[in-house]
Amino acid sequence: MATKRILVSDPISEKGVALLADHPELEVDVNTGLAPEELLKIIPQYDGLIVRSQTTATAEVIEAATKLKAIGRAGVGVDNIDRDAATNNGVVVMNTPTGNTISTAEHAFSLLLSLARHIPQAHGSILAGRWDRKKYQGTEVNGKRLAVIGMGRIGAEFAKRAQAFGMTVVAYDPFLSAARAEALKVELAETVDQALTGADCVTLHVPMTPDTKHIINADRIELLNKGALIVNCARGGLIDEVALAAAVKSGRIGGAALDVFENEPPTLDQAVFDSDERIIFTPHLGASTNEAQENVGIQVAEQLRDFFTQGAITNAVNMPSLDAKTAEEIGDYLELATSLGKLLSKLAPHQPDSLRVTYYGAVSELETSAITRTALTGYLTASRQEGQVNLVNCAAIAKSMGLQITESTSAEEADFTELIKAEIVKGDEVYTVAGTFVGSAPRIVNIEGQAVETAIKGNFIIVKNDDRPGIVGTVGTVLADKEINISNMSLSRNKDLGYAVNVIQLDSAADESVINLLTEAPGILAVTAVEL
CATH class of the missing domain: 3.40.50.720 (NAD(P)-binding Rossmann-like Domain)
Structure with a gap:
């Protein structure tokens, strides 16, 4: 194995540096306090970079780092790392969310x-x-x-x-x-x-x-x-x-x-x-202990060691743990699964017992575990804490919250040749969203058991209302008064229960004042704003 060079540009635990230096296939340079122009000059030599909060890994730095494969952040926040640039340049970004x-x-x-x-x-x-x-x-x-x-x-x-x-x-x-x-x-x-x-x-x-x-x-x-x-x-x-x-x-x-x-x-x-x-x-001292700094230094060193010696990816914040073949097969489904998860986070009951994902038709024959994790990541990301949620850590976060994850395939006939159904279960309550592909376009086709058809990206309001004349006009009037344009609308009625679900895609987001006006309107049962 060719020697991999790692630059430690911010101070970390000496034990962490020693852990890396103990591996003959790794060469470690500790060079802290670099000015931006100095970092730009030397970064092309390195395969790995370890930072804390002082070094800023800008897009310019990442693009100059032609050999760089991984950045390790000794700490939780990665605001000082341009994650989009890292992803575009094939650089894994890993943090250490548990050390402090x-x-x-x-x-x-x-x-x-x-x-x-x-x-x-x-x-x-x-x-x-x-x-x-x-x-x-x-x-x-x-x-x-x-x-x-x-x-x-x-x-x-x-x-x-x-x-x-x-x-x-x-x-x-x-x-x-x-x-x-x-x-x-x-x-x-x-x-x-x-x-x-x-x-x-x-x-x-x-x-x-x-x-x-x-x-x-x-x-x-x-x-x-x-x-x-x-x-x-x-x-x-x-x-x-x-x-x-x-x-x-x-x-x-x-x-x-x-x-x-x-x-x-x-x-x-x-x-x-x-x-x-x-x-x-106190001046933001929550993580400022000798032990916390020691822990994150050791953890980030272990993560880069395992990445370069075993190919393992731990606490990645910008990419899934997938091999190339599997990623190609399921890539089209990941975006759909993310949107389904985010929808559930906004619409379904909080503090659920489980999240279950069921696959119908052609998609059920693929490796679906990563799709399920993507739906879970979308669900947790909407309001999650303490570091970036991703395909690597989402299952552990769910377990820590007591949220059970179940995945299954079904031979039952669905209304589509393939379908992904994601459900939140809380006691006897079950809240469902589902999606499929219409041609090559991913679409959301079911919300709360009601058949709809809408895009998976954009600004939406989801209105549940009494099934009676005039409601759509009321909603349209409120939006028009606030100069918010409707780009798409999908209405589904439940005649037996006397309500309708209206999914309205907007050209711009509806703020709290708009939601309040709609909620107070006669016949409106619930209004939820969602950005996907």
């Missing part, structure tokens, strides 16, 4: 305890020459009700620590099943509002998406018990900082701890910095 789990959970819990006992403020008073014992009387967390919003790895570790301190834990996560919640010994909330209602403490562990932006706002703050404490070590923007500052000033909220901010680094004119000591801050 304990560190972040511990930091978040430390902030909760610091809030409860006013530790930073009391420390500052001593240094200022004061002895403010009465001013900084704290509260116990024992017996308090904790809302954990997001029960991925970090949320689950936080919950364990809270339970050890005698807290009652209620958790919300759209992918957390009842069985998994029972195993974690947490109360399962079906909505964010349900989790927050009556909570004494809140901790956030969700990604920053359009659905989670300002997930804690003025209205939801009112659901908390007076004097509640809020911790955010996840992503800036999850909390409406202006609403939080106002609630702290008024005494509605007892205090908050922020490790992340809407703008980083923050500026002191932001509202949260005028809070009379009751909001405490």
